[in-house]
Amino acid sequence: xxxxxxGPAERDAERSDRFGRIGLSLTVLGLLLxxxxxxxxxxxxxxxxxxxxxxxAITGSLAAAVAYIVLVRRYSARWLGLxxxxxxxxxxxxxxxxxxxxxxxxxxxLHSYWLVIHxxxxxxxxxxxxxxxxxxxxxxxxxxxxxxxxxxPELPRPGFLWRTPSxxxxxxxxxxxxxFAFPLWTFAVLAGAIWAQYAWSRxxxxxxxxxxxFITWVAYAAYLHARATAGWQGRAAAxxxxxxxxxxxxxxxxxxxxxxxxHAYSGL
Amino acid sequence: xxxxxxxxFLLAVAAVPGSIIPQEQVDPSAVAAFRNRHPDLxxxxxxxxxxxxxxxxxxxxxxxxxxLSLVGCFIPRLRVYARALAARPPRAPRNLARxxxxxxxQTPEPxxxxxxxAAQLLRAQRRRVEVYRASADGEGAEVxxxxxxxxxxxxxxLLFHFAxxxxxxxxxxxxLFGFRGxxxxxxxxxxxxxxxxxxxxxxxxxxxxxxLAPFSFTVEDFDVSWxxxxxxxxxxxxxxxxxxxxxxxxxxxxxxDLRVNSPLxxxxxxxxxxxxxxxxxxxxxxxxxDVAYSGPVIFLPQDSSFVSFGVIKVPDAAPTQLAFEGxxxxxxxxxxxGQPYSAFPDADxxxxxxxxxxxxxxxxxxxxxxVYVLDKDRLxxxxxxxxxxxxxxxxxxxxxxxxxxxxSITFNGYSRWVKLQISESPGTVIxxxxxxxxxxxxxxxxxxxxxRTWVRCRSxxxxxxxxxxxxxxxxxxxPAAHVAEVASALRPAAPRPAHQLPDIQEVRR
Ligand code: HEM
Numbered sequence: 118x119x120x121x122x123x124g125p126a127e128r129d130a131e132r133s134d135r136f137g138r139i140g141l142s143l144t145v146l147g148l149l150l151x152x153x154x155x156x157x158x159x160x161x162x163x164x165x166x167x168x169x170x171x172x173x174a175i176t177g178s179l180a181a182a183v184a185y186i187v188l189v190r191r192y193s194a195r196w197l198g199l200x201x202x203x204x205x206x207x208x209x210x211x212x213x214x215x216x217x218x219x220x221x222x223x224x225x226x227l228h229s230y231w232l233v234i235h236x237x238x239x240x241x242x243x244x245x246x247x248x249x250x251x252x253x254x255x256x257x258x259x260x261x262x263x264x265x266x267x268x269x270p271e272l273p274r275p276g277f278l279w280r281t282p283s284x285x286x287x288x289x290x291x292x293x294x295x296x297f298a299f300p301l302w303t304f305a306v307l308a309g310a311i312w313a314q315y316a317w318s319r320x321x322x323x324x325x326x327x328x329x330x331f332i333t334w335v336a337y338a339a340y341l342h343a344r345a346t347a348g349w350q351g352r353a354a355a356x357x358x359x360x361x362x363x364x365x366x367x368x369x370x371x372x373x374x375x376x377x378x379x380h381a382y383s384g385l
Numbered sequence: 386x387x388x389x390x391x392x393x394f395l396l397a398v399a400a401v402p403g404s405i406i407p408q409e410q411v412d413p414s415a416v417a418a419f420r421n422r423h424p425d426l427x428x429x430x431x432x433x434x435x436x437x438x439x440x441x442x443x444x445x446x447x448x449x450x451x452x453l454s455l456v457g458c459f460i461p462r463l464r465v466y467a468r469a470l471a472a473r474p475p476r477a478p479r480n481l482a483r484x485x486x487x488x489x490x491q492t493p494e495p496x497x498x499x500x501x502x503a504a505q506l507l508r509a510q511r512r513r514v515e516v517y518r519a520s521a522d523g524e525g526a527e528v529x530x531x532x533x534x535x536x537x538x539x540x541x542x543l544l545f546h547f548a549x550x551x552x553x554x555x556x557x558x559x560x561l562f563g564f565r566g567x568x569x570x571x572x573x574x575x576x577x578x579x580x581x582x583x584x585x586x587x588x589x590x591x592x593x594x595x596x597l598a599p600f601s602f603t604v605e606d607f608d609v610s611w612x613x614x615x616x617x618x619x620x621x622x623x624x625x626x627x628x629x630x631x632x633x634x635x636x637x638x639x640x641x642d643l644r645v646n647s648p649l650x651x652x653x654x655x656x657x658x659x660x661x662x663x664x665x666x667x668x669x670x671x672x673x674x675d676v677a678y679s680g681p682v683i684f685l686p687q688d689s690s691f692v693s694f695g696v697i698k699v700p701d702a703a704p705t706q707l708a709f710e711g712x713x714x715x716x717x718x719x720x721x722x723g724q725p726y727s728a729f730p731d732a733d734x735x736x737x738x739x740x741x742x743x744x745x746x747x748x749x750x751x752x753x754x755x756v757y758v759l760d761k762d763r764l765x766x767x768x769x770x771x772x773x774x775x776x777x778x779x780x781x782x783x784x785x786x787x788x789x790x791x792x793s794i795t796f797n798g799y800s801r802w803v804k805l806q807i808s809e810s811p812g813t814v815i816x817x818x819x820x821x822x823x824x825x826x827x828x829x830x831x832x833x834x835x836x837r838t839w840v841r842c843r844s845x846x847x848x849x850x851x852x853x854x855x856x857x858x859x860x861x862x863x864p865a866a867h868v869a870e871v872a873s874a875l876r877p878a879a880p881r882p883a884h885q886l887p888d889i890q891e892v893r894r
Contacts, residue, residue, distance in 0.1 A: 229646040296831040318657035328404040335397040
């Protein structure tokens with residue numbers, strides 16, 4: 118071994134950094150292609166590309182991908198990459214295979230600039246909620262690992278999870294993502310109410326879609342409260358955030374497929 | 386906080402059943418269907434308020450408790466906040482090194498100069514700054530600069546919670562005043578805003594009928610187009626109604642293009658285009674050969690193909706009253722089983738299929754009757770000469786004679802009609818303004834991070850030891866970066882190992 122050789126730990130770190138950079142570059146490439154796809158869909162339909170479940174899914178996952186890149190730039194959150202790319206690729210696959218529908222014109226009720234305002238806010242908030250849920254999952258895994266390591270200091274420390282930041286740091290990122298998404302979601306619901314006044318002659322009618330938007334809102338408000346409530350910080354709050362995300366997903370998948378209601382735009 | 390958390394959970398859970406069980410306010414016909422399907426369950430659900438969850442006692446109880454706990458939280462916190470605003474930034478804890486972000490260094494400056502520079506720096510960062518002089522000059526002299534920032538957070542938080550109260554009060558107010566009603570108007574006909582012109586009318590608790598705005602309008606024209614090809618064929622692409630509106634009986638009319646998403650607003654009353662349908666135009670002659678009825682009759686669309694059901698009552702027919710019941714097919718086609726259906730919502734091949742009745746329509750009893758339902762108790766159905774019941778199938782221009790010289794019916798063509806929703810909802814700006822305030826408050830409460838900073842300068846052995854520390858009052862911030870920034874601004878030069886500390890001359894240069 119030459120005298121200037123680095124130790125195995127440094128070599129390992131360097132190697133993992135190199136692969137990390139390659140992974141990030143590929144993610145950015147994927148993001149560009151994804152953006153191109155969404156833009157092309159918009160041109161094909163001659164309107165904003167969020168008029169059906171397929172279109173909402175590709176736009177929302179684009180928002181999640183962009184949010185991930187923002188996190189990487191601001192908080193060096195490359196450790197999130199594995200989870201984000203796996204989930205986004207799955208989501209896009211489901212969108213392509215299950216949700217895909219050719220371009221179709223919008224029903225008359227959707228001809229409104231509120232489509233742009235309300236749905237884009239909902240898609241961006243949805244993308245951020247998705248990312249927030251992933252960060253929360255990682256936080257739960259990491260904090261369990263830390264608890265185990267604290268009980269048993271002899272524990273070997275290889276593996277992906279030991280390369281992530283401390284649970285506390287992950288929790289901070291989770292909070293910031295949710296703190297960004299929650300006001301935006303509030304705004305999306307408000308914009309929806311105003312649109313409903315124009316389209317359906319009432320602001321709020323407890324349509325199933327509206328009910329679940331409300332439930333999602335309350336669940337994330339509970340998350341923010343949990344973080345400020347003694348005994349609920351940390352893991353309990355993270356579980357509340359995941360409940361919030363489950364209600365969001367149910368609204369998107371469950372209500373669109375099962376429910377009737379006025380929000381009949383799924384295209385399926 | 387714990388109470389609020391529990392109540393928030395309860396509210397979320399309580400909202401769920403209303404999205405699964407049909408709701409009276411949302412879809413009354415779905416509720417009726419549910420009652421038919423589950424005769425055992427329905428009475429239980431009735432008792433629990435499951436068909437109107439969002440106005441049920443238990444749902445209201447949860448959000449009222451939530452609001453109560455909000456007021457209970459709000460008032461003491463307002464007092465605490467007022468005190469905090471008036472207070473000076475607090476003195477430093479004894480041991481700054483124990484705070485989450487800490488740094489220390491030495492400087493040749495005198496204690497006062499170092500403290501003054503620290504105070505200037507922190508003031509320039511728009512922090513509230515207080516300088517505490519702990520002891521006399523000379524050896525052991527100590528000055529502590531305390532700074533605090535982020536008062537807006539709590540203000541935003543208070544604003545947010547207050548705004549939720551505004552939303553709730555606003556919703557309560559809007560449920561007291563105004564009304565909501567529906568009217569169906571055939572193209573070419575008019576509507577004037579009086580109670581008798583409404584098909585249905587729901588006043589709110591404090592509505593005053595004499596306050597109805599005295600406007601009227603005529604539906605001059607109605608355009609509808611459907612997507613004709615591709616995967617979305619049959620989707621309505623656009624519909625709009627051309628109205629001629631008079632705000633008052635004596636004011637000049639003006640034109641308004643009424644569309645979905647673009648309601649007409651007259652004096653605070655809004656008119657929405659919510660639906661449309663076909664009104665077959667028929668002429669009915671009675672047994673004497675006289676015209677007993679002529680004109681369009683509103684048929685109700687049954688599905689997205691616009692197969693429409695309707696009833697034609699002819700009380701003026703003599704010697705016996707006549708009635709017809711049946712379907713209008715805008716684009717009639719025959720299924721392989723020989724059943725007629727509509728292949729497209731637009732009127733490409735309109736066909737009317739009717740069953741004819743004669744007898745007593747029962748209109749004289751005085752009991753109110755729906756125009757869409759035929760009371761068949763005292764009616765007999767016309768049959769073919771062989772005695773079989775038969776539907777009359779009419780294309781545009783066709784006339785069908787009724788058996789036994791009882792009369793005839795002619796299908797002249799069709800008109801369209803529009804379904805309008807008319808409502809007055811004073812006070813809706815209150816809850817809307819509440820939500821906007823809530824978002825503003827939320828941004829303050831989520832993105833402002835209160836932070837306390839202390840810089841302690843103490844003279845020791847001819848030098849000044851400076852300690853800087855910061856404490857965030859909420860998690861999520863990075864106080865260490867802030868302390869590093871303060872340190873790099875105040876520290877004399879690049880840090881070196883202690884044995885190489887520069888002498889005073891070097892620093893002053
Ligand atoms: C519909 C009901 C409510 C909603 C949607 C709501 C929402 C929120 C939100 C979004 C925050 C910001 C969280 C943060 O600063 O980290 C917050 C903070 C807070 N809420 Fe509420 N809240 C509600 C009811 C209540 C009630 C009833 C109470 C009183 C028991 C309460 C007490 C607090 C307190 C003390 C904070 C400050 C937490 C902190 O400083 O971080 N909230 N609330």
